[in-house]
Amino acid sequence: xxxxxxxxxxxxxxxxxxxxxDVHRRQAAWRLSVACxxxxxxxxxxxxxxxxxxxxxxxxxxxxxxxxxxRGEGPRTFLIYPQGNPLSSTEDxxxxxxxxxxxxxxxxxxxxxxxxxxxxxxxKYALLSFDATMRSNVTVGPPIELLLYTKDSFxxxxxxxxxxxxxxxxxxxxxxxxxxxxAVEDLPDLNFDRHPAHDSQPVLL
Amino acid sequence: xxxxxxxxxxxxxxxxxxxxxDVHRRQAAWRLSVACxxxxxxxxxxxxxxxxxxxxxxxxxxxxxxxxxxRGEGPRTFLIYPQGNPLSSTEDxxxxxxxxxxxxxxxxxxxxxxxxxxxxxxxKYALLSFDATMRSNVTVGPPIELLLYTKDSFxxxxxxxxxxxxxxxxxxxxxxxxxxxxAVEDLPDLNFDRHPAHDSQPVLL
Numbered sequence: 001x002x003x004x005x006x007x008x009x010x011x012x013x014x015x016x017x018x019x020x021x022d023v024h025r026r027q028a029a030w031r032l033s034v035a036c037x038x039x040x041x042x043x044x045x046x047x048x049x050x051x052x053x054x055x056x057x058x059x060x061x062x063x064x065x066x067x068x069x070x071r072g073e074g075p076r077t078f079l080i081y082p083q084g085n086p087l088s089s090t091e092d093x094x095x096x097x098x099x100x101x102x103x104x105x106x107x108x109x110x111x112x113x114x115x116x117x118x119x120x121x122x123x124k125y126a127l128l129s130f131d132a133t134m135r136s137n138v139t140v141g142p143p144i145e146l147l148l149y150t151k152d153s154f155x156x157x158x159x160x161x162x163x164x165x166x167x168x169x170x171x172x173x174x175x176x177x178x179x180x181x182x183a184v185e186d187l188p189d190l191n192f193d194r195h196p197a198h199d200s201q202p203v204l205l
Numbered sequence: 206x207x208x209x210x211x212x213x214x215x216x217x218x219x220x221x222x223x224x225x226x227d228v229h230r231r232q233a234a235w236r237l238s239v240a241c242x243x244x245x246x247x248x249x250x251x252x253x254x255x256x257x258x259x260x261x262x263x264x265x266x267x268x269x270x271x272x273x274x275x276r277g278e279g280p281r282t283f284l285i286y287p288q289g290n291p292l293s294s295t296e297d298x299x300x301x302x303x304x305x306x307x308x309x310x311x312x313x314x315x316x317x318x319x320x321x322x323x324x325x326x327x328x329k330y331a332l333l334s335f336d337a338t339m340r341s342n343v344t345v346g347p348p349i350e351l352l353l354y355t356k357d358s359f360x361x362x363x364x365x366x367x368x369x370x371x372x373x374x375x376x377x378x379x380x381x382x383x384x385x386x387x388a389v390e391d392l393p394d395l396n397f398d399r400h401p402a403h404d405s406q407p408v409l410l
Contacts, residue, residue: 102307106337110382111389123397124389132311147400156400168396175392177315183384184316184329187377192328195352195361 035078035086043084063098075151103136104129119148131173240283240291248289268303280356308341309334324353336378
C-alpha cells in the first residue's frame with residue numbers, strides 16, 4: 001500500500017489510502033505541506049498494520065525520503081518517520097539518510113557542505129557512502145539509484161541505476177580503496193612511548 | 206566494580222567479585238580461558254546490578270575488550286558480551302570494536318588485512334576509525350588511548366594517549382580530510398541519463 005501510495009503520489013500528486021476497507025485518494029496540497037500529507041498517510045497505514053505487526057513482534061518501522069520542488073518555491077527534501085512527522089534537510093544538515101545509515105555517514109559528514117559541494121561531487125559522495133555501507137554490511141547491495149536534481153530545472157535528466165557488477169561501480173570501488181590505502185600510507189607514522197605500567201607490569205597487555 | 210575488576214585483573218591476574226555482600230577474588234587461569242573467567246565475572250556483576258538497572262529501564266549493557274599473550278601461546282583478543290560470552294578475533298575478522306562501532310567500521314574493513322597490514326598502519330587505521338566516529342557523533346571524543354603490542358615482545362613499549370587538541374591528532378585529522386576530498390575529486394565523474402519518466406513526468410523529483 002505504501003509503495004502504491006508513493007508511486008501514485010509521485011506520478012499524479014495524489015495521496016492514496018485505505019479506510020473502512022475501501023481505497024480512497026485525495027489531491028495533495030504541495031503548498032501547505034506535502035511532507036505532512038505523506039506523514040498523515042503513514043499514520044493511516046500505521047493504524048491499519050500496527051496490530052498485525054506487533055502480534056508477531058515487529059515494529060511498524062517505515063521511513064520515507066521525499067524530495068521535490070514546486071515552481072515558485074525552493075527545492076525541499078524531507079525524511080518522514082514511522083510516526084508520520086517529517087524532518088527537513090537544512091543548511092547545517094544538508095543530507096538525509098534512511099536505513100543502514102551509520103557506515104556511510106562519515107564520508108557524507110566530511111564531504112557535503114551546503115552551497116559549496118557541487119552536484120557532481122555530491123553524487124560521488126553519495127555513491128561512496130553506499131560503497132562503505134555495502135563493504136561493512138553484506139545485506140546492503142545493488143541496485144543503487146541516483147537522481148541529481150538541478151534547482152529550478154524541473155527536469156529528471158540526471159538519473160543512473162547501478163546494477164550488480166556495474167563496471168563503473170566496480171571501477172569507482174577499486175579506485176577508492178586504492179586511494180584510501182595510499183592516503184593512509186602517506187599519513188605520518190604515529191609516535192609512541194612506553195606505557196606508564198611498562199616497568200611494573202611487563203607481562204600483560 | 207567492573208572497573209576495579211579489570212584493573213585488578215590487568216595488574217595482578219586476579220578476578221575480583223562480590224558475593225553475599227563480601228568482595229572475593231581468585232586467581233585467573235589464563236591457560237583454561239581468561240575470557241571465560243572474565244565473562245563469568247560479568248555474569249556475577251549482572252546478577253548484582255540487573256534488577257536495579259531494569260527498575261529504571263536501563264539494560265545491563267557492558268562490553269569489554271580483553272587482549273594479551275601468555276608465554277608459549279599466541280596473542281589473543283576477545284570481545285566479552287554483557288551475557289558473559291566471549292568472541293575471539295579471527296583471520297577473517299581481525300579486529301574487534303565496542304561502543305559506537307558503525308561510523309568507524311568501513312575504514313577498518315577496507316584497511317585491516319590479517320598478516321598483511323603492518324602494526325604501524327593498523328595504528329593509523331584505528332585512529333582514523335576513531336576520527337570518523339568523532340566526526341559523526343559529537344559525544345565521542347578524546348582521550349584516545351592506543352597500545353600496540355608486538356607478538357612475543359611481552360613489552361608495553363608502544364603506548365600513546367591523545368588528549369583533546371593533541372597537535373598530532375589535529376594534524377592527522379586535517380591531512381586525512383584533505384586527502385579524502387582530493388581522492389573524491391580525482392574519481393571520474395559519474396555518467397547519468399534521463400530518468401525513464403523524464404518525458405511523462407517533468408515536474409516531480
